[in-house]
Amino acid sequence: MLAIKMAQEAGMDLVEISPNTSPPVCKIMDYGKYKYSAQKKAAEARKRQKTVEIKEIKLRPMIDDHDYDVKMRAMLRFFEEGDKVKITLRYRGREMAHQEIGTKLLDKIKTDVAELAKVEQDARFEGRQVVMVLAPR
Helix, strand or coil: CHHHHHHHHHCCEEEEEECCCCCCEEEEECHHHHHHHHHHHHHHHHHHCCCCCEEEEEECCCCCHHHHHHHHHHHHHHHHCCCEEEEEEECCHHHHHHHHHHHHHHHHHHHHCCCCEEEEEEEEEECCEEEEEEEEC
16 A cells, blocks of 8 residues: 555556565556557567568479579578578479489589578478478578
């Protein structure tokens, strides 16, 4: 009761900080001002946070060297921006009979980006395509 009276005399509010302790901890403060500053801090934190996007790179097993280099440059740029990369390797027709070519290609990608990225989800089949997810280090 004494704390409530002190708060009223000061023209402030009595705010319970931690109710689960014994005795409960209270603070004399302007509650409206406190709520406003907490709301501002939360908005500032939301503004500063970076949302991680998943960018997708689509490949075929028989990709040419130059095309591979172009895809790798895009992948490296995505990692520098802090985004994850989903690599989709599509097989068409008879390519399904030679899945080892696609496996070699995915292994090559893993070794090329080993210092910049880590494998978040290893290669797995989804029908006629193989999906692998890489995340920046």
